[in-house]
Amino acid sequence: MDIQYSKKRESFQKAQQLYEQYYVSNDENLFEQLLVLTDSIYGKQVRNLLKQNGCFNEESEHTALQEARLAIWQQVRKCRENGTPDPDFIRYCKGIYYHKGMDAVRTQNTYRRRFSDNSGRAPVSFDAPLQEGGKNLGDTIEDVRNSLESGIALDEQRWVFNSLFILYCQCLANGKAEPPRELALFYARIFPHVVEVIPEEKMASAKWAFEHMKGKTVQKLGEKSEAEMRELIDQTLRWHENFWLQLEKTICAGDEKTLLKDVIYTDVYGKNKIEDWSESMHRTVVKEVVKNVMKDSRLVESAVEYISDRDKIYCLIKGGRDR
Structure with a gap:
């Protein structure tokens, strides 16, 4: 991988x-x-x-x-x-x-x-x-x-999707969840699409994330993911200070106590855990995205028009059921 x-x-x-x-x-x-x-x-x-x-x-x-x-x-x-x-x-x-x-x-x-x-x-x-x-x-x-109208609509669509994607990544990076959960979302759902290693129709891949993170400490993955966010998504993206502070916490890994930053991620967290966390974190981040979108009337109007009705962001903006 x-x-x-x-x-x-x-x-x-x-x-x-x-x-x-x-x-x-x-x-x-x-x-x-x-x-x-x-x-x-x-x-x-x-x-x-x-x-x-x-x-x-x-x-x-x-x-x-x-x-x-x-x-x-x-x-x-x-x-x-x-x-x-x-x-x-x-x-x-x-x-x-x-x-x-x-x-x-x-x-x-x-x-x-x-x-x-x-x-x-x-x-x-x-x-x-x-x-x-x-x-x-x-x-x-x-x-x-x-037609001119079609051209304008496409430009608007590009602006909407780019704005929402950057906002989604910002909400993840600025969140205060535990680092292993945030890394699960980044490596299972965001990063594989950015580098085109899983099909567009596949929402996430815990298997790909597990293989990509294998053998790396949580500290290393934090540093690596931040560099990847800044290089491939947006140069302003950084993990929140709280992310790095939590790495200094002591946790129980098997029978031993160790600092979270020194834990080999895949030795402690398996594919099922990555899959569960990436899904639950996605729901959490989407809700934060919606809160921010609601502050921008143009983005709200355009998002409702262009995002598929199967999309979680669309459902939340429209007040529909969260699937």
């Missing part, structure tokens, strides 16, 4: 370096290398999105990837215009690929919804002419996809 993570991290760092070099030099060869690397990092995410929604084919994959590449080029140009390179550009690219994949899904779903018959039979060809306006189905869908 650590080898897989190391390879991912090397890819992220290499891609960020290529971006920064291209930002300065405008060398198209560097840009081509950058796209090859971002495709290798995030292309699987696009394919999975298409497959999960029954939309996967060569055309939809090609379209989504091409749109993502164009968006990356536009973002680099925007950074140049602003005069500031983005220190987290490759993490931003994850959102680009995700949203372009979802664009392809929405395009396919619009096609099915608008042009299939009520019997459930397959819809007609994209090239089939419409009676009004002389356009075919493909032209009509392209108009829908390229």
Whole structure:
């Protein structure tokens, strides 16, 4: 597991370096290398999105990837215009690929919804002419996809999800739960998605967390996780002072008493404990997120509009049942 993570991290760092070099030099060869690397990092995410929604084919994959590449080029140009390179550009690219994949899904779903018959039979060809306006189905869908309103909505979605994710991590880092519980949430639910080692549809992986934490002390994991949060998520993230103070407490580990910071995490806490803690901590953190979201009227309105009704944050904001 650590080898897989190391390879991912090397890819992220290499891609960020290529971006920064291209930002300065405008060398198209560097840009081509950058796209090859971002495709290798995030292309699987696009394919999975298409497959999960029954939309996967060569055309939809090609379209989504091409749109993502164009968006990356536009973002680099925007950074140049602003005069500031983005220190987290490759993490931003994850959102680009995700949203372009979802664009392809929405395009396919619009096609099915608008042009299939009520019997459930397959819809007609994209090239089939419409009676009004002389356009075919493909032209009509392209108009829908390229509308200004759709572009604004996607920008808003990116802002919402990025804001909520950062807020979620801040609420975890600033919490006052016991360090082993907080580390369980970070390594089972947050970190594996950041480094793309578990599928998007899988909410958490206690097994992956256990293997990744194996042989490390709680102190080491605290230091390592803080460095990872700051490098891969947001540079302002740090564990609360209370986290470090609790590491100085004496606990019973088996038949011995020892400082919490010196405990080998996986010698004391197994996969089942990690799974239980990651779930209970997730519920706790989500409630803190909602309290903070409620202070921002724009974020409340946008979150309710864009977050799936299956999401715990959505249920709490809307006042629905916590699942």
